[in-house]
Amino acid sequence: MADNGAYLKVENLTKKFGDFTALKNISLEVFEGEFVCFLGPSGCGKTTLLRAIAGLDIQTFGRIEQAGRDISGLPPSERDFGIVFQSYALFPNLTVNRNVAYGLENRKTPKPEIAAKVTELLLLVGMPEQGDKYPAQLSGGQQQRVALARALATSPGLLLLDEPLSALDAKVRARLRHEIKDLQLKLGVTTIMVTHDQEEALTMADRIVVMNEGVIEQVGTPEDIYSRPKSPFVADFVGTMNFLAGTANGKGRVKLDGIELAANGNTDDGGAAPGEAITICIRPEDVVTRGVTRDTDNAVPAVVDNLEFLGSFYRISLHTQGPDRTGFRADFSINLMRDLDISEGRDVVVSFPADLIRIYGEAFIHSDETV
């Protein structure tokens, strides 16, 4: 790879645990000041990749370069990173102050300087004047802030976050998400976070690396990943997606249960010949019904099977009216439901906007568990 100023370069990384290959020839670049999320289901290799970058579980093959230095085989103590774990890993017998100062004390930093730095860091993570407490006296969210302060104390070039928010409850998680992101922007520290929570990745990351079974499925901005998923796996894992069996029908056109639909761009059908099986994808929130008639482009007449109330919107199960009775889901807002008086058993006409349809060549079997 040419030197393009990447801060962290991962080249052809493979990690084996006995016969099991956890990472398969992974290559990746992270730029200075970037916030990158490794996103994927459990067992996809995201934590393994993070631990390889930290030197905690060194890869079997491949190279890692940080700030122009080859760190491939170095032990963690000779690398430059700070790390925060899901378990916080705060030293239980040391006060918050001593925890944050832990790395500084070893560097022969003068005491007043350490004290000043600790105060500054605790202020930064929003925990001023809690320095004399022990970790067990703090809430989970507070412990995680302390862990973050401790990791940042030695001003590392790279901040690694291993599922830092997973052990917290929903409200604290949402608040800390923003705080961590703000902090990262303020400090400009290059950050890699591992998570299985797509919402976390979408709201925090500059770029997301979606992983599955030891390989990278897609790297891109949150918008990229959400609106232009490169593979059915990504489409399925991030957000909710309808996977509908259809057939190809010439360039930019597909057939769903006998209805011909236009599909602009976003087509990755591998050049399927007309009549060949393909998968048509549309997100439930992209299905339109207000003002749709049988004459609207991409109109699909359907029957409502079931309504599921999800608070701010309804998730509707429908099926097409042709011979295949293809089932799909649509998200309709509360006011839409009120205005159009949608109820079980009713006929409705919906439309799949052409530029929001994605086509995948392979017939993809969708598992409901991952939704």
Add this chain to the structure above:
Amino acid sequence: MTGTATLAPALSGLAVKEKVSREDWIMRGILLAIALFLTVSILLPLYFLMSKGFQDKDGTFTGLANFTEFFSTPALFYSIQNSLVITLWTSGIVLILAFTFAYGLTRSCMPFKSLFKGIALVPILMPSLLPAISLVYFFGKQGVITSWLFGYEIYGPIGIVMGEIIYVFPHAMTIMLIAMAMSDARLYEASEALGASKLKTFFTVTLPGMRYGLVSAFFVTFTLVITDFGVPKVLGGKYNVLATDVYKQVVGRQDFEMGAVVSMVLLVPAVLAFFADRLVQRKQVAMLSTRAVPYVPKPSRGFDMAMLGFCGLVGFIILAILGMAFFASFVKFWPYDLTLGLKNYQFDLMDGGGWASYFNSIELASWTAVVGTVMIFIGAYLVEKSNGFQAGRSAMQFLCIMPMAVPGLVLGLAYIFFFNHPDNPLGFLYHTMPILVICTVTHFYTVAHLTAVTALKQMDPEFESVSASLKVPFYKTFRRVTVPVCVPAILDISMYLFVNAMTTVSAVVFLYSPDTTLASVAVLNMDDAGDTAPAAAMGMMIVITAAGVRLIHSLLTRSLARRTQAWRKR
């Protein structure tokens, strides 16, 4: 960018060479040093013992000749049978008693539970010789209730079984208690909700939940009894068992080769029980559920009173055994002159080494506690927390577990062969205090090691990762975090080592010298010489010392808990 995954694999490159840091080298160095210690203190001696079994007196290889002789000597062969009979009877009775006792402590609402738990643990503080001596005062030729045996003699299988029951009761009871404390209240609620009777619940929920505990208690009891030497030494009479045979062959007849053969025979059941127990314990771990809800018993007057009655009886017997030894140690001349005095405590007037033995024992126990705790805890830490070096760590793990499978008598005899070998450069240790310390640390290594491992496993595995990322060397984190957090376990280990070093007879009985006589051995020798009352007196000194140490330990633990409660409890 999906392309990254499908790029032609560059696996042709060499595997990454991990740089071993200076700290890793330090860890490996210490690990190897401890492994070397265990190699010298158990592996090599065992090897020498084994090879001795295949040699004649002049050291010529004779193949299986010794074994043929052993199995064709009826007296020796009967010992195997006797050992098994004693062991199975004891195990059977102890399991029932310990189960019921633990059941009372966990499943009833009887009063004085912690008192009874404390009393049940009293025998741990005694050398196994002491309950045997006490039994002599109860049931011996001049015993107070000899007639209760209906004409049977205490010297023989009945006496041995009685003594062993008291000796192993606390061990079996502790295992049962742990197994019962682990049971899940939700299962009992489900059983009740389904309308099952109490009896049915007992057989479908309680017993199956206890099965690993029961099996484990059986194996522990089995090993302790078959390898115990104190009780049969005092109460055996003409009834020979394997453990006394080893002693007789070596100390009595100076037939070291035959002693080696008998030791190896003794080693077989001990090793088998050891592996069976490890197998069972591995399963038990899989059964643990973090979501289990602890069972809280409800008062039930009749049942609670019955349990109180049972535990009261067991507790009374244990205290009576202790009390009799205590009383007898002050009696001037049993049974003719029952006035009390300190005559029996004038050890210097008797064989067995006098008061010096007692102070030697204190010295041995102190050294064992200090040296053993430091080495065992550091060893366990390195096995658990060091990086890479898989082969070294596995070997170390094996060496740490091995001592549990080796009976004390076998270990002691193996030391004679190894350290007394004319070509051994370590021969200078023979007949010194250090060899007694080495032997005792090794003998009790495994349980202490497992205690340390359990404590270390409860610590966040990422402490070391965090320290490394902060560039703090492992030894600083060990000192500042690991040790402070593990202090309760460290105290437990040192107390365990101290008490066992005070009470043990089996391994050291072959290794003491006139300058390093020990209190527990003195009990044996004085009893052997017919000085039963002084033997009881010395036994009481051991009990009092061990109890004192236990008391200090619990005071320390309590004050520590108070001082550290800010960070310990959630």
